[in-house]
Amino acid sequence: MTALISHPARPLAGAAAVPGDKSISHRALILGALAVGETRIAGLLASDDVLATAAAVRALGAQAEQDDNGDWRVYGRGVGGLAEPQGVLDMGNSGTAARLLMGVVATHPFTATLAGDKSLSVRPMERVMTPLSLMGAQFTTRSGGCLPITVTGAPSPVPITYELPVASAQIKSAVLLAGLNTPGRTTVIEPQPTRDHTERMLGHFGAEVVIVEKPGAPGGGGAKEITLTGQPELTGAEVTVPGDISSAAFPLVAALLVPDSKITLTGVGVNPLRMGLIETLKEMGAVLSIDNRRNEGGEPVADLTVVTSGLKGVTVSGRRAPTMIDEYPVLAVAAACAQGVTRLEGLGELRVKESDRLDAIVRGLTAAGIEATATDDVLTVKGGGGPPPGGARIETRLDHRIAMAFLVLGMVAETPIEIDDATTIDTSFPDFAGLMNGLGAAVAARQGG
Ligand code: S3P
Numbered sequence: 001m002t003a004l005i006s007h008p009a010r011p012l013a014g015a016a017a018v019p020g021d022k023s024i025s026h027r028a029l030i031l032g033a034l035a036v037g038e039t040r041i042a043g044l045l046a047s048d049d050v051l052a053t054a055a056a057v058r059a060l061g062a063q064a065e066q067d068d069n070g071d072w073r074v075y076g077r078g079v080g081g082l083a084e085p086q087g088v089l090d091m092g093n094s095g096t097a098a099r100l101l102m103g104v105v106a107t108h109p110f111t112a113t114l115a116g117d118k119s120l121s122v123r124p125m126e127r128v129m130t131p132l133s134l135m136g137a138q139f140t141t142r143s144g145g146c147l148p149i150t151v152t153g154a155p156s157p158v159p160i161t162y163e164l165p166v167a168s169a170q171i172k173s174a175v176l177l178a179g180l181n182t183p184g185r186t187t188v189i190e191p192q193p194t195r196d197h198t199e200r201m202l203g204h205f206g207a208e209v210v211i212v213e214k215p216g217a218p219g220g221g222g223a224k225e226i227t228l229t230g231q232p233e234l235t236g237a238e239v240t241v242p243g244d245i246s247s248a249a250f251p252l253v254a255a256l257l258v259p260d261s262k263i264t265l266t267g268v269g270v271n272p273l274r275m276g277l278i279e280t281l282k283e284m285g286a287v288l289s290i291d292n293r294r295n296e297g298g299e300p301v302a303d304l305t306v307v308t309s310g311l312k313g314v315t316v317s318g319r320r321a322p323t324m325i326d327e328y329p330v331l332a333v334a335a336a337c338a339q340g341v342t343r344l345e346g347l348g349e350l351r352v353k354e355s356d357r358l359d360a361i362v363r364g365l366t367a368a369g370i371e372a373t374a375t376d377d378v379l380t381v382k383g384g385g386g387p388p389p390g391g392a393r394i395e396t397r398l399d400h401r402i403a404m405a406f407l408v409l410g411m412v413a414e415t416p417i418e419i420d421d422a423t424t425i426d427t428s429f430p431d432f433a434g435l436m437n438g439l440g441a442a443v444a445a446r447q448g449g
Contacts (some may be wrong), residue, residue, distance in 0.1 A: 002421065003420055004407060006407040007416045008413065009254070009411035011443075012255045012258050013440055014440075015263065016265060018244055019270050022047065022049060022050060022246070023244075023358040024239075025044045025050040027197055028074075031201055031237075032062070032076050032175065033060065033074060033179075033208075034076055034079050035078070036234065036236065039073070039239065040236075042238075042240045042241065049093060049097060049099075052091050053071075056097065060089075060105075062075060067175075082105075084111065093116065096170055099173070100173050102129070103175060103178040104178070105138035107157040107179075113149070119397070125146060125147065125149060126145040127170075129141070131171070132174065134158075134162070135157050135158055138151070139152075158184075161188075162187070162333065163190075164189065164191065167191070167194050169196075169198070172196040174189045176202065178210075189225050193273055195274055196273055200299065203296065204237050211227075243268040244428070245268050246274070246326045247428060249330050251263060252265065256309050263439055266303065267303065268303070269299055270302045271299055274324075275324075277327040278321075281331075281334065282314070283316075284342075285309055285338075287306065287309045288304065288306045288309075290302045290304055298362070311335075311338035313335060313342040318347070320400055321345075324409040330445075333405050336372070337385070337387065342381045346378075347374075350379075356397075358374040358379055360397055360402045361374070361379060362379070364392065364395075364405075367394065368389060369390070369391070369392075387412055387413055390416060391414070391415035391417070396419050396421045400429065404432055407432075
């Protein structure tokens with residue numbers, strides 16, 4: 001365990017490129033492994049989570065390697081062509097890797113066992129096992145339906161129409177990936193739209209995906225019906241991975257809060273289904289511009305510039321939660337520095353992320369002298385409109401986003417914030433401290449820690 005301390009920062013200034021999008025990186029490796037021929041991936045996030053997916057697709061018989069210029073090349077086995085792995089697939093800390101690969105294995109006629117770290121081993125997996133069982137897969141789990149899990153794929157998979165009981169791109173993606181090696185049409189109905197990277201990338205690799213959008217409900221996007229035609233021939237493709245907006249969130253909020261800052265983050269993915277944080281920060285009063293919009297490999301990309309802004313508290317409905325589900329820890333830090341009360345609704349899913357994030361946020365903020373409370377699914381934070389006291393040691397609970405959010409709090413608080421374990425940051429944002437310090441932050445290893 002490496003403890004880190006974040007001291008009040010100098011004004012943040014300059015430009016930086018955040019690492020590649022984690023969701024898109026997992027999907028590029030998985031679809032590359034299911035395609036025929038070469039897939040070349042530029043900008044892949046080489047973090048612990050994504051490296052777990054790379055190791056898993058290799059164990060399933062695909063080739064996946066980084067070449068000398070930093071791009072990744074994947075040589076796939078074709079839809080339905082993966083092979084039984086010899087050992088256990090170690091998914092580390094990654095819920096996305098575990099759930100998406102359970103979907104892939106569910107319709108291959110062999111048996112595989114998936115395991116993960118202490119955090120992943122208590123996260124709910126029934127949510128993917130339920131639809132995948134309907135398609136014919138069989139599962140043996142530890143008690144409570146948790147990892148390690150052994151999956152025996154269906155020898156004759158059946159297509160299903162499945163309505164998501166929770167707004168989760170991971171469940172949607174597991175079903176669609178299982179649908180690839182299933183004859184006929186597999187349909188997922190999502191009452192609340194979630195990130196659509198799987199659908200976009202399936203199209204990019206040559207699958208037929210039809211999306212029907214239902215009329216929008218007041219205050220939010222409408223339901224979607226996504227239908228995949230099974231057993232397509234996927235062809236290896238070129239993928240450019242945009243910068244991860246969920247990683248950009250940390251320097252972005254830091255620059256909004258540290259006095260006299262102005263930074264630009266280049267090449268950030270701005271998929272509309274990931275834009276909830278930007279919309280919310282703008283409602284809070286953030287001065288933020290989105291420039292140089294372009295399209296890279298089927299995903300919208302832009303440069304984001306932010307300057308220090310006085311923020312005010314807001315109420316955010318749960319309708320927006322799927323479009324910013326990973327950003328609540330750092331949004332709570334912004335709320336702690338805003339003027340007035342911020343109320344964030346519909347956050348039940350935060351209780352089953354890498355940690356119980358609602359609890360981790362409330363405990364951390366409280367330890368740093370900030371008033372914060374949570375019900376089952378509503379977080380309320382009272383901001384004082386200036387630097388909060390700080391001076392706390394935060395338990396990160398194997399949760400990278402809790403670790404980074406509280407380091408951001410340390411940049412703006414009156415006294416430093418310490419986190420007990422920084423190693424988990426490598427799951428999504430290797431060199432977070434280096435990038436932040438390059439912009440003006442002061443994040444350092446604790447002496448003797
Ligand atoms: C992800 C979807 C989200 C998100 C996770 C990545 C994905 O989870 O929290 O970090 O890549 O599909 P849910 O879809 O389960 O909410």
